Amino acid sequence: MRNAVRLVDVLDRMEAGPIIEEEDFDMRLVPETMAELQAKYDISIPPDAPFVPDDDALADRLFEAGLEMAEAIGVLCTDTGRRMLWTRSEILDAIGIAPDHLTVGAFPDAHTEYKRLPEDTRRITIKGGPVGTPSPEHLYVAIQQSYAQEPLVDLMIDGSLETVYGREGRSHSPWEVLLSWHEMEMVLTAVQRAGRPGLGIGCTENSVSEIGELTVTAADRLGPHHWHHVAMISEFKTNYALMTKVAHIHKTGSILHSFYNTIYGGTAGGREGMAIAIVGGCILMQMAYMTTTHSVSPTHPFYGNTTSPDILRAIAPAQQALSRNTHLLNDVVITPVGGPGTKTLLYEVAAQSLLAVSSGAAALIGPRSAAGTEPGHVSGLEARFMAEVAHAAAGMSRAEANRLVAEMVARYKADLDQRPVGKRFDEVYDVVRVQPTEEWLGIYEEVKSELRELGLNLDSAAAHDCVGRSTTV
Amino acid sequence: MPDEKREEALRKELDQVLAAGDTEKGTQIARQALESGLTPTEFFVGIIQPLLYDVGKRFERLEIFLPDLMKAAKVIQTMQREVLEPAILAESGEGSELGTVVIGTCQGDIHDIGKNMVALMLQVNGFRVIDLGTDVSPQNFIDAARKEEADIIGMSSLLTPSMPYMGDLIKRLEGLGLREQYKVIVGGAPVTEAYAERIGADAYGADAVHAVQMCRQLIGLEG
Numbered sequence: 233m234r235n236a237v238r239l240v241d242v243l244d245r246m247e248a249g250p251i252i253e254e255e256d257f258d259m260r261l262v263p264e265t266m267a268e269l270q271a272k273y274d275i276s277i278p279p280d281a282p283f284v285p286d287d288d289a290l291a292d293r294l295f296e297a298g299l300e301m302a303e304a305i306g307v308l309c310t311d312t313g314r315r316m317l318w319t320r321s322e323i324l325d326a327i328g329i330a331p332d333h334l335t336v337g338a339f340p341d342a343h344t345e346y347k348r349l350p351e352d353t354r355r356i357t358i359k360g361g362p363v364g365t366p367s368p369e370h371l372y373v374a375i376q377q378s379y380a381q382e383p384l385v386d387l388m389i390d391g392s393l394e395t396v397y398g399r400e401g402r403s404h405s406p407w408e409v410l411l412s413w414h415e416m417e418m419v420l421t422a423v424q425r426a427g428r429p430g431l432g433i434g435c436t437e438n439s440v441s442e443i444g445e446l447t448v449t450a451a452d453r454l455g456p457h458h459w460h461h462v463a464m465i466s467e468f469k470t471n472y473a474l475m476t477k478v479a480h481i482h483k484t485g486s487i488l489h490s491f492y493n494t495i496y497g498g499t500a501g502g503r504e505g506m507a508i509a510i511v512g513g514c515i516l517m518q519m520a521y522m523t524t525t526h527s528v529s530p531t532h533p534f535y536g537n538t539t540s541p542d543i544l545r546a547i548a549p550a551q552q553a554l555s556r557n558t559h560l561l562n563d564v565v566i567t568p569v570g571g572p573g574t575k576t577l578l579y580e581v582a583a584q585s586l587l588a589v590s591s592g593a594a595a596l597i598g599p600r601s602a603a604g605t606e607p608g609h610v611s612g613l614e615a616r617f618m619a620e621v622a623h624a625a626a627g628m629s630r631a632e633a634n635r636l637v638a639e640m641v642a643r644y645k646a647d648l649d650q651r652p653v654g655k656r657f658d659e660v661y662d663v664v665r666v667q668p669t670e671e672w673l674g675i676y677e678e679v680k681s682e683l684r685e686l687g688l689n690l691d692s693a694a695a696h697d698c699v700g701r702s703t704t705v
Numbered sequence: 706m707p708d709e710k711r712e713e714a715l716r717k718e719l720d721q722v723l724a725a726g727d728t729e730k731g732t733q734i735a736r737q738a739l740e741s742g743l744t745p746t747e748f749f750v751g752i753i754q755p756l757l758y759d760v761g762k763r764f765e766r767l768e769i770f771l772p773d774l775m776k777a778a779k780v781i782q783t784m785q786r787e788v789l790e791p792a793i794l795a796e797s798g799e800g801s802e803l804g805t806v807v808i809g810t811c812q813g814d815i816h817d818i819g820k821n822m823v824a825l826m827l828q829v830n831g832f833r834v835i836d837l838g839t840d841v842s843p844q845n846f847i848d849a850a851r852k853e854e855a856d857i858i859g860m861s862s863l864l865t866p867s868m869p870y871m872g873d874l875i876k877r878l879e880g881l882g883l884r885e886q887y888k889v890i891v892g893g894a895p896v897t898e899a900y901a902e903r904i905g906a907d908a909y910g911a912d913a914v915h916a917v918q919m920c921r922q923l924i925g926l927e928g
């Protein structure tokens with residue numbers, strides 16, 4: 233829950249908190265705290281642990297560890313060199329009054345995202361889009377339309393632009409204004425073309441610094457009812473530019489979504505450290521940014537994905553920890569190594585969707601295909617697939633989800649270091665009709681058949697019904 | 706003890722010291738090794754480099770994590786500064802550092818994880834590294850390179866709109882008549898070898914290990 237008093241209080245802490253050297257924060261405070269809390273709360277996720285554990289006690293211990301981590305570390309503002317800190321009771325108060333649902337977008341396409349529990353029968357929210365992946369300018373509208381026109385996509389998230397009016401853009405310069413405006417012009421065209429003018433839009437993705445966000449919000453290109461993004465720097469850091477976005481988004485009464493990508497093997501550590509960092513990171517984004525929805529995207533340092541087995545093993549218990557102990561709206565970003573036209577991509581997306589849905593995530597974001605780094609290697613069909621699998625998994629037990637995730641991981645594990653980036657959008661879609669090619673559709677149907685054979689009911693009412701049973705929180 | 710056995714025992718001991726990040730013990734061992742007759746180069750090439758290689762490989766397999774790598778780097782840097790560097794200076798009258806690299810992430814870009822890895826690997830491999838952090842403008846790179854009398858300018862970019870600053874810097878160096886004074890290496894997820902060539906960079910680093918090889922080549926050593 234945000235208000236002007238809390239915003240000023242956060243900014244005060246940013247100017248008055250304890251001073252620390254960034255290196256000391258990164259290299260001592262974060263790793264030492266993680267190691268201490270891992271031992272104190274007996275957090276163990278062995279390399280052969282289930283992908284989707286069914287261990288509520290572990291989830292609850294993880295929550296306690298994440299809460300204590302948030303209190304002990306706080307958020308470092310690199311411009312002031314100070315840590316913003318909150319006491320345990322301040323944290324509990326703040327997360328206690330955070331909203332448990334949120335409506336994004338405008339009539340007639342507004343969508344409400346709800347908090348979910350592990351094994352919840354309520355449908356998860358689908359936020360489809362390329363999540364920052366750069367795309368050639370001439371394909372940008374068609375790419376965004378390919379997501380917007382998918383009926384199961386509830387909200388859209390944008391890609392980045394490779395160029396602006398054929399020129400190279402430059403971050404933190406007048407070019408960022410043009411890039412951000414051009415993104416808005418084109419995504420608003422895409423949602424119009426898809427016949428969903430009120431669809432909630434995520435970003436501005438080209439607002440690398442604060443400039444883009446300020447310009448598109450000020451001119452009401454990206455209205456307050458869309459979801460505006462602010463990153464937290466891994467691990468647990470922010471700066472004036474990001475806090476400027478926060479202040480601006482609050483003062484304009486806009487919806488704030490924050491995200492951060494803990495790095496596997498980075499200062500937070502391995503599986504256990506990542507799991508604690510996911511929980512503590514979400515709590516800290518809530519405290520520093522007063523955000524309404526959050527996502528954490530634990531990233532592999534060499535493959536850039538979120539679907540490696542060790543990462544999945546951290547995401548599931550962390551998501552369960554947050555869902556069981558708070559009503560924060562936590563989203564899971566899916567970043568596969570596979571790109572359009574590959575089965576790898578679909579296996580990865582299926583695995584992480586099943587895992588997130590059964591662990592109680594509120595929304596799925598993506599897929600950020602081909603690790604989000606291969607220009608134009610994204611398409612709306614993978615978002616349709618993500619939604620279908622996710623809705624078929626509503627109400628699924630964690631044990632059953634674990635069985636299916638293991639099946640999927642076995643099918644893609646060997647591809648992870650191969651960079652199977654697949655094909656660019658214009659090779660898997662007819663860009664005029666904005667429809668997938670027969671070849672890409674065929675691959676998609678094949679993987680769906682494989683999932684059906686494994687017992688996933690992709691044809692159930694849950695996969696298509698728009699009204700899921702709600703859970704009282 | 707025969708030389709080989711002695712070196713093996715030394716490596717084992719140092720391995721534990723690197724894992725613990727014990728800088729004091731590290732310098733003590735380095736001192737003893739030189740006293741026992743090893744030259745600084747023999748010690749570095751025969752003992753430290755294989756250990757470094759091993760630590761790097763373990764990180765690649767994610768058996769150890771970034772803080773472990775940093776701990777090992779601290780021990781090696783301290784050894785170099787306090788024991789090896791003065792010994793080499795006393796022997797030959799010249800320093801042992803391979804050269805100075807000014808490194809940073811380009812303007813508007815705050816991605817620093819890959820850049821930090823590159824900086825770390827350059828340091829432990831004997832370069833003097835001046836890390837300018839993130840969001841560094843072309844002019845700030847140049848100012849720092851002049852001040853530090855750098856040999857190499859290293860730019861990292863993770864964002865399509867921060868990449869053009871790499872080419873801008875090279876053009877600015879040309880415009881200022883400074884291009885011949887500095888070698889330029891670029892890297893980061895969206896940067897490719899072809900891009901590096903197009904903007905006129907001297908080298909492209911695909912990853913941290915490759916970046917070290919390229920920087921060695923840039924200063925005329927074998928990769």
Ligand code: B1M
Binds near residue numbers: 462463466467911
């Ligand atoms: C000098 O010589 C050399 C030589 C070799 C060099 C070198 C220099 N530098 C690197 N190398 C090489 O060696 C390293 C070691 O092997 C390697 O380094 P890498 O950096 O490639 O690899 C690292 C070890 C691990 N990889 C990483 O650290 C990057 C991972 C991803 C997921 C990523 C992260 C982590 C983050 N992000 Co951002 N992020 C993404 C990345 C997507 C991905 N899958 O890669 C990317 C880069 N991000 C992107 C975006 C759009 C953004 N991010 C943003 C923010 C963030 C976080 C803060 C959350 C976080 C950064 C935290 C941090 N401390 O760095 C925003 C920008 C903020 C800013 N001003 O910079 C924001 C704009 C999102 C927004 N709208 O706010 C995309 C860029 C698209 C593009 N091409 O323009 C992106 C590809 C993901 C995506 N699809 O959205 C090599 O490239």
